Amino acid sequence: MPFHRQPILIPAIVIGIYMIYACGPLLWLVLSSLKDRQELFSWPPSLFFTPDLSGYRMVFGIGEAAETATALGLTDALINSVVISVSGTVLAVAFGTLAGYACSRFAFPGRDDFMFFALSTRMIPPVAVLVFYHVMFSRLGLSDTRTGLILVVTFINLGLATWIMKGFFDGVPEEIENIALVNGYTRLYAFWNLVLPMVRGGIAATAGFCFIFAWNEFAFSTILATTQAKTLPVKISSATGATGIEWAQICAAGVVLVIPVAIFFWLIRKYLLMGMTFGVLGRSRT
Amino acid sequence: MRQAIPAGRTAAHAVPRAISDRTICGLFMAPALAILLLMVAYPFISLLYYSTLNFSILNPAKGSEFIGLQNYTRLLSRESVWERFVFTGQFVLATVVVQFCVGVAVAYAFQRNFKGRDLLFTIAMLPMMLCPIVVGFLWRYMFNSEWGVVNYLVTLLGFGKIDWLGVPGNALWAVVIADAWMWTPFVILLATAAFRGIPTDINEAAEIDGASPFFRFTRVTLPMSMPILLIAFLLRLIDAFKQSDLFFAMTGGGPGSDTETVAFRLGKIAFSHFYTGQASAFAVIMLVIIIGLSLIFVRLLTQQGRQD
Numbered sequence: 001m002p003f004h005r006q007p008i009l010i011p012a013i014v015i016g017i018y019m020i021y022a023c024g025p026l027l028w029l030v031l032s033s034l035k036d037r038q039e040l041f042s043w044p045p046s047l048f049f050t051p052d053l054s055g056y057r058m059v060f061g062i063g064e065a066a067e068t069a070t071a072l073g074l075t076d077a078l079i080n081s082v083v084i085s086v087s088g089t090v091l092a093v094a095f096g097t098l099a100g101y102a103c104s105r106f107a108f109p110g111r112d113d114f115m116f117f118a119l120s121t122r123m124i125p126p127v128a129v130l131v132f133y134h135v136m137f138s139r140l141g142l143s144d145t146r147t148g149l150i151l152v153v154t155f156i157n158l159g160l161a162t163w164i165m166k167g168f169f170d171g172v173p174e175e176i177e178n179i180a181l182v183n184g185y186t187r188l189y190a191f192w193n194l195v196l197p198m199v200r201g202g203i204a205a206t207a208g209f210c211f212i213f214a215w216n217e218f219a220f221s222t223i224l225a226t227t228q229a230k231t232l233p234v235k236i237s238s239a240t241g242a243t244g245i246e247w248a249q250i251c252a253a254g255v256v257l258v259i260p261v262a263i264f265f266w267l268i269r270k271y272l273l274m275g276m277t278f279g280v281l282g283r284s285r286t
Numbered sequence: 287m288r289q290a291i292p293a294g295r296t297a298a299h300a301v302p303r304a305i306s307d308r309t310i311c312g313l314f315m316a317p318a319l320a321i322l323l324l325m326v327a328y329p330f331i332s333l334l335y336y337s338t339l340n341f342s343i344l345n346p347a348k349g350s351e352f353i354g355l356q357n358y359t360r361l362l363s364r365e366s367v368w369e370r371f372v373f374t375g376q377f378v379l380a381t382v383v384v385q386f387c388v389g390v391a392v393a394y395a396f397q398r399n400f401k402g403r404d405l406l407f408t409i410a411m412l413p414m415m416l417c418p419i420v421v422g423f424l425w426r427y428m429f430n431s432e433w434g435v436v437n438y439l440v441t442l443l444g445f446g447k448i449d450w451l452g453v454p455g456n457a458l459w460a461v462v463i464a465d466a467w468m469w470t471p472f473v474i475l476l477a478t479a480a481f482r483g484i485p486t487d488i489n490e491a492a493e494i495d496g497a498s499p500f501f502r503f504t505r506v507t508l509p510m511s512m513p514i515l516l517i518a519f520l521l522r523l524i525d526a527f528k529q530s531d532l533f534f535a536m537t538g539g540g541p542g543s544d545t546e547t548v549a550f551r552l553g554k555i556a557f558s559h560f561y562t563g564q565a566s567a568f569a570v571i572m573l574v575i576i577i578g579l580s581l582i583f584v585r586l587l588t589q590q591g592r593q594d
Binding site: 008010011012014015018019021022023025026028029032041042043044045094095096098099101102103105106108114116117118119120121122123124125126127128129130131132133134135136151152154155158159162186187188191212215216218219223232233236237245247250251253254257258261262265266269272273 | 305307310311313314315317318319321322325326328329330332333336343388391392394395396397398400404406407408409410411412413414415416417418419420421423424425427428432433434435438467470471475478479482521524527528530531535549552553556557562565566569572573576577580584
């Protein structure tokens, strides 16, 4: 094991300092979400105080807090967010898997151009194309609908999904399909029953990434979802009322928002690292 | 005689109507290609077309007037636009350098095996998973000059309170700290993946040969993980160039318009002033820069691939 004889001191210091930087604001997010109005603005800022749940009550629109003008009442937005990001993730992963397989196994003309094109869709600044999505959506009757946002979320993740999945398929030896074909199975059978089960980890990793981006998508949604289809991040950004910004509520919403992503990430943590390596190794091999 | 026919042959005859690879390839590519083309081609053609018009989406009745490249020349001759490019450049440079130095160092430290590493690693990844808008508001709250916790720490160190978000120079660094906080985990993730991809025997061989840890890092680990690090660098560079959520939440582009990035200004032209024609031209300029940057990196990557 190559790293055994190195002193542990320096890595420990590096990780320690970094964890303070990473965790400090996270701690502050959780603390602030539990503070009442007085504690929020106290000087010096307090570490110990009696927790107050009104931020969370405002987020979910429970009890008296729901009557406040600036209370978000995020239930509708929560449903929107779940429906849009789950459907968008499923579609992006499904289509990305199919395209990734085709790009990995078949040398069709224009394949490399397609791969660059797929990657370049991630580079487009949302504001640059938003005006035209706006026009296009109103013509197609998709303005302010979940369907429209599902389309957008699928689109922003599709390139990434194709790339990561191609990398995983590159890691599966082509002999597997060849043997299956020789033995009289169809390619579709080999794809579905032999190759797909081998890249389950890759599918999980891809879904993880797509879900993070879908769940937090703000730039497109804030313009395209005006009332009906508002997602959580869009709702949160509007938590700036006449009385100023509702800090506790924003922080509470942040905590609520990050929980599903963090659980998901923890479950697929092994595959995430694999996904990134495979993606690049696959690329340099072509 | 019959037995002598290879198994594959008989099988192929047995399933004469098996779908050909060509068809499968087409079917598999179709959905992805359709969505990407729909979502890219239409806006791009419109973008190029509208960038030559004097047109506002708010006032379609007024009609549009073809003005050639005037939208471009007007934009590029305005000093305030160039200032936005300079500011964005400073921001991108600062934040990407900070993320990279910190991210690569931390990822290297995480190569050591210790108890609870997975848990620490996952916690270190958390900032990346937060909603960007929440991150912006959180840091704005912490950077508040009157009662923010950052200034509390500053006063503990014996300095006076700093006006973080009200002075352009400070605001730049405040947003860099927030952006680096959020996206260093991404660099750590990719760098870790890169380091794990290096065969352990190479490092062992170097160690047996008496190479110092520093030598092994700069001469073995870094060069071997270059392809992934380059991709991470490209993705972070482009994302930083596009950054506008954090500025929107933290400074609102202020004071004045001193902390507006290019993307932020584009959003303002398109959705506050509704100069659709001019916004299209601005978007085209931005896209040219981004595509140029990525072409350079793709070239670097393929070169790297060949060297391996």
